Amino acid sequence: MSEKLSPGEARAPGHSYQEAIKKDASEPPASFLTESYEFLGDADIPYANYTSKDYADAEFEKMWPKVWQMACREEHIAETGDYQVYDIGELSVIVTRTESMQIKAYYNACMHRGTALKSPGDNGFCESFRCPFHGWVYSLEGELIDLPEDWDFPHVKGDSHNLREVLVDTWGGFVFVNFDPNAEALSEYLGVLPEHFKDFNIDDRYIETHVCKRLPVNWKAAEEAFMEAYHVKETHAGGAEFSEPVTTYDVFPENVNRFIHTVGSLNPRMPKAPSQQELMQMLWGRRGPADGTCPVVPEGMTARDVYARVVQQQLGASYDQDFSGYSTAQTLDSIEYFLFPNLFIFPGLTLPMVYRFRPDKDDPDYSYFDLYFLRPKHPEKQPPPPPEPLMLDIEDSYTQSEGLGFLGAVYDQDTDNMAAQTRGFKTSAKSGQALGNYQEVRARHLQQRVGDYLKK
Amino acid sequence: MSEIIHEPLALNSSEVLELEGESVLLCNSGGSHFAIRNQCTHQNSPLAGGRVRNGFISCPLHGVRFDLSTGEPRGTLTRVPVKTYGVRDEDGMIVISN
Structure with missing residues (x-):
């Protein structure tokens, strides 16, 4: 506990996201180096915000008809x-x-x-x-x-x-x-988004995969499940030591927030840092082709930079394009922007998702999640037409979608938490959820923006 | 079983044929040929003239979309699939069978 700091000033041990990417061989976009955290309070978020029909009705009356x-x-x-x-x-x-x-x-x-x-x-x-x-x-x-x-x-x-x-x-x-x-x-509503996306040509992408799933949780709790990387260690890594990603959390006026976390960089909490070659071996084992030979990291280079080039070449071969203009951070990192109230855009190369969440119109305990993969269009070839969405019900696994690849199982892990959270909202002896000041600030931002509309 | 033999159609086009007294719509969607009954199951109007794209035909009257391979409708205007016919390629010609 960092008792001498004001609320919201504490950060994870070790280097920040911005410090990490400054070590990359290629220059990251300037917007990645921006920090825009603001302490937004530490009061509990009432569970009624998620479970109350009256609250959901107020959202339908005062918020949804007013937002882009x-x-x-x-x-x-x-x-x-x-x-x-x-x-x-x-x-x-x-x-x-x-x-x-x-x-x-x-x-x-x-x-x-x-x-x-x-x-x-x-x-x-x-x-x-x-x-x-x-x-x-x-x-x-x-x-x-x-x-x-x-x-x-x-x-x-x-x-x-x-x-x-x-x-x-x-x-x-x-x-x-x-x-x-x-x-x-x-x-005006988009705020910093156009400026932050100027290096990504997000309009030159096409929908490769579209899955629409019914979720057993309120739309805001569903969104909040994807707004922090705090859950990664437990939900996606089984609690493995040193699996915490190095992440920046930023809030921009009035409707935008984001996280970006590193992929393939050293976790500064490790007591004995692995060599760059050992790190490369770990990256290769995770996502490299099983039949390939792990590249040697040249002296003075990082595994992350070498791995980024490999990923660019792999994806370049798959999509018949040249991705060498992407920086290491653009290529590897999990870059997630949120536009209030319900759109998430990942403009990075490796993780190309777009999320859209919508409430169930009759029951605040349920929502709908459209999950898209957007890939860069070929400069000359006509992209395929948008696919018909694969409709999944609550009990259906994301792994039914071939297009999601290894991420299908990851989304199942996220979904498993959702029904449990809805049940817990209703049995909890406490009236609201506690949020981390830094890592969960985006959830608080979402709640405050909804509140802004409900007060109007 | 009856058959009709027909030349391949232009991309994303359709043509009305007759098979044992039934009006059949042969469609070429994205290079693949499909044959369906030329009657929408929503309000019985002909499907001829409907736009063929991406494995679907849109009824020209109210826009109900039918999956050309299964005949299944999309949306809520009808729940009844449209009849489909067998289609095969023989020596560059399209053979439609019931």
Whole structure:
């Protein structure tokens, strides 16, 4: 315990993430060297924030209709007439590509008697939106273009019954919607994200894998499970000594936070540091090809730098691309940015994930987790179309998805904690959860941002 | 069992054929040929003219998507699969059978 420090000032023993990557042979992006931690308090987070139906209802009323949220990727609606339905709570929006290749978003409800025009979560193609009830037809631009038996509707005039638009904008290949017509611009809402992502060309990526799983836990607790690397040692390494990653936790105004942790660098807590060659052997055993010979780390180089080059070559061969321009940190590290309220983007090369979490509309104890792998597009080749999502229920294993590779089992480990956490929320003798000041600051940031909207 | 022999179709296109009195839609999605009954199981309108992409056809009327290999629908407008037919390649020609 570091009793002389103010709350939030204590750090793990040894070097920081920033100090670690400054030793890399290649220069990391400047944004990786930024530290932006802020002590946000140490009060318990009430379990009611996760379990209360009233709290969930308040989120649906005051928060979800006011925030920018990712509806899909641009490649989901690549051609005129492509559409994607995005559902959040009782709200549903159709995002589509118009004749002029604009992206537009409409409330998913016929202006006649309210029938949803498209099924929940649906995607596909249509030349116009035709209501299956009475056949009212809307153009891709949202105009009512066919009103059957129009003699009976003298009160439907001009554009009075065109589809109602929802705010839509794009960044990084993601399509965002906001149900609040007076919302701040997406570019403002994104804060530091565009600047921090300028070295990653996140818009030039395609969806390789998409899994959507129902989770047995509140959406915020599900997100919080992925917001810290504190759990890695116990959940993913069986409590193995010195398996704590060296991690930076940062909070940026108002809607962004992140962690980045090293892969393949020395854990400063080890009493006797292994040699770089021994470290290389460990890395090679973990993820290198079983039939290959472990490379020799040249004098003056680190295992981490050598391993990064190997990974670049392996992935370069797999995807027929040149990844040698990525720095060691960009190549290896777990780089996880969060955009409030529900989007996580990993722009790194080895870990290429995007997460989106959504609450179950009826039960605060359940949520939905869209997990995507995004890979860099080939500069000349056409990427494959977005895959149909693999739908997994609570008891289904992520290992059913071949595309997740070894990470399928890792996500199962995370999911196992979730049902247990929901049960514990309800039996605990204590009314809320304690959070680490540094390592779990992102969870507190999320809670405070939700609270900000609920107070409005 | 009856069969029809037909030339391969252009990429992502479809063509209406008749097999023993049934209207059949032959589709080429991404280079693979599929044959389904030319009638949407939602409101019985023809599927002909629907866009063929990525192993699916979208009904031109309300957009119900059907998996061309299984006939299974997506979404909630219908739960009834559309009938599928056997398709094989013989000497560069497409053979459709019921």
